[in-house]
Amino acid sequence: GTSDTSRATEYSAWPSLLPRYWTPVLESTTDDGTSFGASTSGYDVVGRHSYTMEVLRNNRFRENSAWLWYRYSGFGLPLIDLYASQNFSNGHVFSSVGGQTVEVGNILERDRIASLQATFIRPRFRSYSLASIGGEIENIDYLTAPDTLLRHLSPFFSTSRTYPALVASAGWSNAQRPALSISPEDGVSISMSGRARWQYGSSGSSTRSAVAVGTAFKSLDLAGFAHHVLALRGAGGITDEHSPDRFTAGGISGTLLEVFPGYSLGEQRRTFGVRGYPGGVEQGIRAYSAALEYRAPLFAPSRGFRFIPVFIDRTSLSIFGETGRAYCPKVVTDGVCRSVDVSNPAMTSVGAEFNIDSGLQLDLQARIRLGLAFPLANRQHLRASAAQAYATFGASF
Template identity: 40%
Template sequence: MEFRDFDTNPSTLLARLGSSYARSYSYPTFYLNAGFGNARTTALGISPEDGWQIAGTARQRWRSDAASSTRSTSVVGYAQFFKALDFGGPAHAVLAGRVAAGWEDDKTASALEAGGVSGGILSVIPGITIGEGRRTFFVRGFPAGAQVGTSAVGASAELRIPLAQPNRGWLLLPLFVQKMNVTLFTDGASAWCPAGTTNTTVCGGKGTASAWMQSAGAELQFDTALQYDVPYRFRLGVAAPVLNTVFSSGRRVAAYFSVGASF
């Protein structure tokens, strides 16, 4: 269940926005999720290996006071594979790939977004977090939400290579580094509104052309443990937009810091 309320500062401005902003709204939502995977993860491995994963989510969402006119449906799914490569070293290298697709009908009030960095979220102290969270149509090197629409597709490929396994702490601090890895990657995605759409919330009542964004880059990754037993993966990366760079906000190269795996 989702609830929406509106407020302004100063509060007297709210009355100028219209009566529709002076009330609360509730949105019941129904999800159906399914997935399957057979990739394996080893104790010393840097990634899932020798398998694949597939998952999908269907969602229905509506506004409780106008269910028939606001009921919307969306479907999002992805498939990914992992292949171990024996180049020597402390663990297997892994070739990983991923494809994703999403669709929403014309009644949707939420957009599919393409762009940004995918990973986890780490709360450092209350109010301060690291990471942007998990994204379905990520393109490193482009800002989050560089494209929005009711249809989206994406694909990524990574070569994950182990560098070292220090397996040691740092001074007397409760910080330990277990593994160091490097990843070479390319990402691509596009989000758009199909021609003939009647959606006004996301698309403004008109279609937009599909423009494939592509980037390439590299990451240095550290598998660590904080407070002795809480594992985290920290990622330092650089990515360069290489296709449809008009959506990159003028950045020729973007550096970023994230936590968790990209996928």
């Protein structure tokens, strides 16, 4: 035989970890205008390192946003996650003029975050659990357009704040998902997260928040190619008056799907979504939502279309009812709550969705939801239409 005389060197992740591509990104909304940028990602050949990066430029508000997510898996467990971002949120400011509520400008929030967390996972045949703990530092400041509007708002928005924080989360699930099912079945999923923040440079100033989400599923052995399913979801969140963030409620909860490189369709995932109402129409330091769905299989064509890269696997029908609210108990001096948040009413809606489990471009699995929602309560107050037709991607929950 022959011997290998090549020089042995220590493993280096850099040759395979460096970016090999970039994808253009284009986002457009009615409120925020158009944002454009690029994204990239990479990982090494043995799976120790992985990362994703994205940068965006907004043309309406001239804002630059960026995100970096990095994971190190070399320890086995825990997984080490690093996250850094600069992001902007833009909202409307309303005032009562002559007995009518009119828009008087925009408030712009710039949020900078850096976090480091350790994550433990425990997958089992019938259950999955995870827990993570770590620290983060967040800087938040506010601007208004026009800039003269800022002095007319709560003093809370006139000061830049830095918040070091401890964060923790945990989750457990034993919900089943058979191969031909239309929904998770016969199990529950529970997740909780908490954050304790302190304001830098302010003695004794701290804020805490907690969010919990639970889902339950029960299969029914009725006619069809798959089980019918009763699905229940509940979520609740609480924080205090000096938190830099308010919860939002209302809107369709879905998933953004990249239909071609750089352009995505769909709705963002919402913890307190209520279909039929505008997205984030309510804000506050208390929030809750609950939803009940009956999910029934319709038919399973499991076929594609000639010359079109779309494959339809299964279809189903969901009938739902849900409610939710985000509000403030009261307004305090130098607090994040606004007077309009105190009187936020509960939202309630019913409706139905036609679901298509499909393969886009033949190998990209996606659920397409075509829905019709009917707001039942406080429709005029919250500027909701009598009925809302919508289309999005991803499961409702």
